[in-house]
Amino acid sequence: MRQTIDLNGAWNMRPVGEEEWIPAKVPGSVASDLLRAGRIEDPYYRDRQYEVFDIFLKDYEYEREFELDAAQLEAARLELVCEGLDTIAELCLNGRKLAQTWNMHRTYRLDLKGKAVAGRNKLQVTFRSPVHYVVNKQKERYLWAANDDYVVQGYPHLRKAHHMFGWDWGPKVPDSGIWRNIYIEAHQVGRIEDVYVVQKHAEDGTVTLDVQVRTESFTSTELQLNAVLLAPDGTVAAAAGISVLETSERIPLSVSEPELWWPNGLGKQPLYELKLQLISEGAAVHEHSYKLGLRTLTVRQEPDAWGESFEFEVNGISIFTMGANYIPEDNIHERLSRKRTEQLIRDCVKANFNCIRVWGGGFYPDDDFFELCDQYGLIVWQDHLFACAEYEMTEAFTAEIKAEVADNVRRIRHHACLGLWCGNNEMEWAWMSWGFPKREKLRTDYIKQFEILIPEVTKAHDPETFYWKASPSSGGGFDDPNAPDRGDVHYWEVWHGGKPFTEYRKHYFRFCSEFGFQSFPSQKTVAAFTEPGDRNIFTPVMESHQKNAGGNGKILFGISENFLYPKDFSSLLYVSQLLQAEAMRYGVEHWRRNRGRCMGSVYWQLNDCWPVASWSSVDYYGRWKALHYAAKRFYAPLLLSAEETGAQVKLVVTNDTLNGEAGTVVWKLREAGGRIVEEGSLNVLSGAMSAQLVADLDFSESVQGREDELYLEYALRQGGQEVSEGWVLFVRPKHFRLSPEPKLVCDIEEAEDRFILTLHAESLALFVELDFTQLDARLSDNFFHVSAGRPKRIELMKSDLSSPASADQLRKELLLRSLADSYVC
Numbered sequence: 070m071r072q073t074i075d076l077n078g079a080w081n082m083r084p085v086g087e088e089e090w091i092p093a094k095v096p097g098s099v100a101s102d103l104l105r106a107g108r109i110e111d112p113y114y115r116d117r118q119y120e121v122f123d124i125f126l127k128d129y130e131y132e133r134e135f136e137l138d139a140a141q142l143e144a145a146r147l148e149l150v151c152e153g154l155d156t157i158a159e160l161c162l163n164g165r166k167l168a169q170t171w172n173m174h175r176t177y178r179l180d181l182k183g184k185a186v187a188g189r190n191k192l193q194v195t196f197r198s199p200v201h202y203v204v205n206k207q208k209e210r211y212l213w214a215a216n217d218d219y220v221v222q223g224y225p226h227l228r229k230a231h232h233m234f235g236w237d238w239g240p241k242v243p244d245s246g247i248w249r250n251i252y253i254e255a256h257q258v259g260r261i262e263d264v265y266v267v268q269k270h271a272e273d274g275t276v277t278l279d280v281q282v283r284t285e286s287f288t289s290t291e292l293q294l295n296a297v298l299l300a301p302d303g304t305v306a307a308a309a310g311i312s313v314l315e316t317s318e319r320i321p322l323s324v325s326e327p328e329l330w331w332p333n334g335l336g337k338q339p340l341y342e343l344k345l346q347l348i349s350e351g352a353a354v355h356e357h358s359y360k361l362g363l364r365t366l367t368v369r370q371e372p373d374a375w376g377e378s379f380e381f382e383v384n385g386i387s388i389f390t391m392g393a394n395y396i397p398e399d400n401i402h403e404r405l406s407r408k409r410t411e412q413l414i415r416d417c418v419k420a421n422f423n424c425i426r427v428w429g430g431g432f433y434p435d436d437d438f439f440e441l442c443d444q445y446g447l448i449v450w451q452d453h454l455f456a457c458a459e460y461e462m463t464e465a466f467t468a469e470i471k472a473e474v475a476d477n478v479r480r481i482r483h484h485a486c487l488g489l490w491c492g493n494n495e496m497e498w499a500w501m502s503w504g505f506p507k508r509e510k511l512r513t514d515y516i517k518q519f520e521i522l523i524p525e526v527t528k529a530h531d532p533e534t535f536y537w538k539a540s541p542s543s544g545g546g547f548d549d550p551n552a553p554d555r556g557d558v559h560y561w562e563v564w565h566g567g568k569p570f571t572e573y574r575k576h577y578f579r580f581c582s583e584f585g586f587q588s589f590p591s592q593k594t595v596a597a598f599t600e601p602g603d604r605n606i607f608t609p610v611m612e613s614h615q616k617n618a619g620g621n622g623k624i625l626f627g628i629s630e631n632f633l634y635p636k637d638f639s640s641l642l643y644v645s646q647l648l649q650a651e652a653m654r655y656g657v658e659h660w661r662r663n664r665g666r667c668m669g670s671v672y673w674q675l676n677d678c679w680p681v682a683s684w685s686s687v688d689y690y691g692r693w694k695a696l697h698y699a700a701k702r703f704y705a706p707l708l709l710s711a712e713e714t715g716a717q718v719k720l721v722v723t724n725d726t727l728n729g730e731a732g733t734v735v736w737k738l739r740e741a742g743g744r745i746v747e748e749g750s751l752n753v754l755s756g757a758m759s760a761q762l763v764a765d766l767d768f769s770e771s772v773q774g775r776e777d778e779l780y781l782e783y784a785l786r787q788g789g790q791e792v793s794e795g796w797v798l799f800v801r802p803k804h805f806r807l808s809p810e811p812k813l814v815c816d817i818e819e820a821e822d823r824f825i826l827t828l829h830a831e832s833l834a835l836f837v838e839l840d841f842t843q844l845d846a847r848l849s850d851n852f853f854h855v856s857a858g859r860p861k862r863i864e865l866m867k868s869d870l871s872s873p874a875s876a877d878q879l880r881k882e883l884l885l886r887s888l889a890d891s892y893v894c
Contacts, residue, residue: 071260071355072144074253076135076192085128085195094403095154098155098246099129099196101403112400113679113689114598116613118240125243130195135253139187144255145287149179149192153249157197163190171465172228173248174433174454174473176480181253196245203227203234207766213459213505215495217617225458228469231430232397237617238674238683242400249435257285258354259313261294261347266483267533268363270384276363278322284313284347288402293348296320298361301328301339311345325771329384330362330485331448332423334706335727338362340443359852362443362485368535376554379580380668381424381448381488386758389661389725390669391704392417392424392447393585397431400678407437409691413676414441416687420697421704424448426582426671429494429540430456433477442486449486450582450671452540453523456494459505462514467522474526482531490527490536492519495559497550498849520545529883540582557669559583563819564684567626573810574712576696580669584656586627587620587686588649588696589642590677591840594688598680604638606682615682624648624682633803633892640891646695647802647836647888649684650852653696657703658710662721664760672700692845694853695836702793702850706757709734709785709793716772718781718797720764724755731755732792734763736783741808741833743857746779748769753785768799780833782856796854807889808832813855815839815885819876826863830855834887839863841882845871855887 080774082093082102093102103109103124112121141147149160149167154177160167163186167179200221207223214225220235221243235241263283270276280296292313300306307322328339340360347355369382380387399405417425425442427434429452442449453474460466483489500507500515538545543556551558555764558578562568563587573584595604595611603610607619615621627648628635635641643687653672660667677689686696706760707730708723724730731754738747753763772779776799784794798805811834818825826848828837834855839848847869855861867873874882 070256072141074135074137074255076133076251076253080133080247082129082131082781085130093131095131095133095247095251096153096249097403098244098248098401099124099633100242100244100401101873102246104401105499112240112242113171114601115603115610117287118242118613122241123181125200125245126198128195128197129245130193131247132191132193134189134191136189137185137187137253140410141255142185142187142255146254146256146260146285146404147181148254149177149181149251150254150825151177151179151247151251153247154194155196155248156199156227157202157245159195159197161193161195168688168840172469172473173230174228174477175469176476178363193531194247199227199229199243199245203585203590210461212459214459215499215503218618221247225460227527228454228473230397230432230454231456231458232678233400235616236430238396238681238685239678240400244401247342248402256287256355258288258290258349259284259292259347260355261357263479264345264357264359264483265530266343266359266361267866268365270363274325274327276324276327278307278324278343279344280320280322280345280360281317281346282320283317285316286313288349292354294318294320295348296322296348297344298322298340299344301341306341324363327363330364330443331446332383332388332448333418334421334423334725335383335386335388338444338446338485338628347570351488359483360440360443361483364485366446366448366485366488367491368537375577375666376579378668379558383448386727387668388423388758390424390580390671391657391725392422392671393675393700394426394428394671394673395675396428397678398676404436405727407435407441410435410438411441413687413690414438414445414447415845416691416693416697417447417675418445420686420701421706422447422700424450424488424669425670425675426450427452428456428516428674429454429491433481436480439481439484439486443484444706447486448488449484450489450491451481451487452491452494452748455492456518457496457499459511460514460518461511462517462522470518471522471526472524475530478527478530482534487534488533490531491540492523492536492538494540497545497547498559501547501550553578555579557582560656561585563656564623565734567623569630569654570655574659577663577666578660579659579667579668581656582669582671583673584653585673586649586652587617587624587682587684588645588694589624589682590680590688590694591646591692592639592642592840593845594680594690594692595642606638606641611682614680616681620682621790627652631801631803635891636893643838643886644888644891650699651696654699654703657700658708661703661708661711661723661725662710662712662760664723664725664758672840676825690845693847693851695838698848698851702795705793707732707785707787707792708838709783709795711781711783711795711797713797713799716799718764718766718768718769719762720766720783721760722753722755722763722785723760724757727757729754729756730787732785732787734783736764736766736781738768738779738781739833739856741778741780741806743832743859772799777804780805782854802835802888806834807835807892809889809892811855811857811889812885813837813885815883817876817879817883822867824865824867824876824879826865828861828863830857831888832857834889836888837861838884838886840884842884844874844879844882
């Protein structure tokens, strides 16, 4: 029988050399334990990140006691399982050394036979300073790494999440500790050591699961292996059992009428449950279960008129990928939770994502993350954990990364959401285009690591999932890795290069997996980490919460190019978010209009790991920026978008559903006061998975000389509802003549499960924001335009409020503004 002794929970810790023990919590970390004990203050407040950094120059020891009885000691296998030790850890049991670890990303199984005793045992884990280690290693052997203005140099020497040493959106918080589960496993008879499931989809729709199981037997007793596949409704879909004759066995399970798993927006996410039991003398001695989605999922690359395609293919259908890049949700691991991750994944689904890229400078997410992506239908692009640095393929480093990749591929590979393994972030591109000392030996090591070793290990454990050598890449071998006509692209000329938003329209990438523009978080988020005197974007505190050198100035420059100078600090934060949302809209709508040539938009970035000015669309506290609301619009399955050239406007319907869709396109050329100058409508039928030009309009005669006072309003209607809408200004917003008082009002009515907010304006109100003084809310739309005489209806589900509230409370707390309110009156 299998028995587990849980070692999570209460431990003691202290800095090495100190007398006093401090209560600790596992899983957790040094920072969280010191915070709880009052030994340090929150590093995210003001500029305390710099004060707190000194704690990471110390070593720390953790200890706890546990008891084992004689029967447990007699188990055939008795192992200490450490799912996450961060990072340089020495483990001792009863004063004897068990192991030395060097890798945050690995799971360690340590033999306790002959080392544990009956009764009380003491386990000690000592963590050495990761900062001292990388700094000293860097002195011995220099390894280049990007972001040298923001990071602790030397991080490529240690298999620890790179972002913990600082990044251009994150603080230097190189924490340590037992950050994932720790427990003891005892097996007496046998165990299931490994399971790999291969799906075979036949032309008649039947799906056969080839369940490959590796077992270990500790007895001469005959073992039986049983497999049961439960359908999403809990009924038995298939079952089989075999006698275990070899250490590796295969069980076929056939499903004749499978319910297929689809990404969000294309269908449902039914999950089957595979249950495995190892049986001895009629009793289960070990069990495993997995949630499986039945689907085919790969990346299609085929020559075409524009070069070579790069597109996810699900169940035989090529899809346009819509999503964002995910970074670790917090620098302090104890603050992570399934609830928090689920809210972020739900935010992705609400914004019509079908994909999320796990960036390679963090850590492999917990099982919860992949389970939630299975449940909600997000394809996961999973980087291996290498980013923006050189790596030297020493014997020890090679052994570490082989074990690390194997551990995580085996853990993650069964998930329906897993769409792609990627070797690294931006290293092939860096070798070709970035300025750093390029030693031939390390260039060769790059090829060994990312084009030989890691793909070999990945394929050995997961041959069914597509492997991509780097991001960006055109296929490897240093062959023009950021080429626009094949592979994936990272495009940063608008942010880092200062080019206008319209620059996106010059590029028809096959798949853009990184592009972004920064903004500040909301006033409420800034208030959480500042004092009133800090609230100017160039104060030391605000600059300490901006990790991209010169970033605040770039935001200000972007505002100067597109908007009038905001009248106060709150308005500046608000306008920065409008700027960010507009930048991303220009790119995404362009690529979706060119669906077929371009097949993916994954913007940088989804989330933050602390409160900061950054590229995120959801801030550290889960508040949606204007960009996330814009993403909900520009990632809508049915999108009507406009491409304007002077006074000429092309309207395109992009249909990313599996069905042809009929609707009506309506447009109105208006004055700010509401008068309609021209209008029109047409019925459209858009084909499934297509982009179609539906109108080519020329307003030259009407607009000439009135560019700063006319605007175009357009919408796609189905069944009396507007499913997509947008606006065209013929000048930049700063030059449009808005009424200083659009007389914007909001009525709030309460229904059973929601509130209805109806907005009215007497003249055009641009970028209307709804917020509340204390409450947080996720609205059906926000940062939208309201035309004169054309009410805008917004829904607020009661479940999307941070705490229960009445309609009266919402009215009292309501904060309502539009772009005109940011001007000096």
